[in-house]
Amino acid sequence: MxxxxxxxxxxxxxxxxxxxxxxxxxxxxxxxxxxxxxxxxxxxxxxxxxxxxxxxxxxxxxxxxxxxxxxxxxxxxxxxxxxxxxxxxxxxxxxxxxxTADATRLRLAEAALVAVERAITGEILDVRSEQLAPASCDPLRVALLKTSSYSVTLPLLLGALAAGTEVTPLLGALERIGAAFGIAYQLSDDDLGLFGSPAATGKSATSDLRDGKRTEHIRLAHARADEEGRAVVDAVLGKADASDGDADLVREIVTATGARAAVHDLINWHLDHGIDIAFENLPPALAAYLADLAGALRGREC
Incomplete structure (x- = not known):
């Protein structure tokens, strides 16, 4: 991608x-x-x-x-x-x-190094959040720094800079599009990490829970659940030997509280927001390509 x-x-x-x-x-x-x-x-x-x-x-x-x-x-x-x-x-x-020209090389390298710095910041926040209560975490900020920065924003910037683009508003639009699509991508990834099929994703559907990942699913479910539900989430989250049965209990709570539906709404909002920015600011062919890409992120299964 x-x-x-x-x-x-x-x-x-x-x-x-x-x-x-x-x-x-x-x-x-x-x-x-x-x-x-x-x-x-x-x-x-x-x-x-x-x-x-x-x-x-x-x-x-x-x-x-x-x-x-x-x-x-x-x-x-x-x-x-x-x-x-x-x-x-x-x-x-x-x-x-x-x-390419020396000036372009430097701009390319600088963009890459800035993205790496942001990704490292997001990784630190992600790791530290594993020891915090879900209410004290900010999964969307982690997604912005850890995922959007180098998975979407950087590729778009590198392509534009290599093509000789120096117009600040255009580069700013690419950053905003990258932020929106990157957050949507991470939320979708988190959804697969909890509800996806291991056969399709190549990843265990319990590993995020065992690692204590404070995803937006978990943050919202924990905030919306009753005392008994929060106790279940607290008991399973970060439990190294959490079973499939334990994970199923958390999935039920995430679904019953409407947390999963809310995350799906967030995914669609960010995708729509990114598409709007693209069509308002970018060349039509590029905007259409990114809109098609956004469509592929809706309802991901792998």
């Missing part, structure tokens, strides 16, 4: 150098992979998209070599951190050596 957004913005603003586009789109994907590897370390994940990730592969190799469980885990985590560092470094290097 992210390289496609780079390409959409690049062509939408008149870019025509395929060599430059490939470099910038690849840099965007490398940045994404680097942050994913770091995220896997933070979350203790060994699998991504149904397959062993870098951490998991390195840990398996260490165990096969005779390392103890603790030593193998250390090898896995170190590999994830260092591989993520390499990917981020490669992304910035690709932008700084892109086949």
């Amino acid at each position: 992210r390289p496609r957004l780079v390409a959409a913005a690049y062509f939408g603003f008149g870019g025509d150098d395929d060599r430059l586009l490939r470099r910038v789109a690849a840099a965007q994907q490398l940045l994404h992979l680097g942050l994913c590897m770091h995220d896997d370390v933070i979350d203790g994940d060994r699998v991504r998209h149904g397959r062993s990730n870098v951490v998991g592969l390195a840990e398996l190799e260490a165990r096969a070599a005779g390392f103890s469980t603790a030593a193998a885990a250390r090898q896995g985590e170190a590999s994830g951190i260092l591989a993520g560092d390499l990917a981020l470094n490669a992304a910035v290097h690709a932008l700084l050596s892109a086949p």
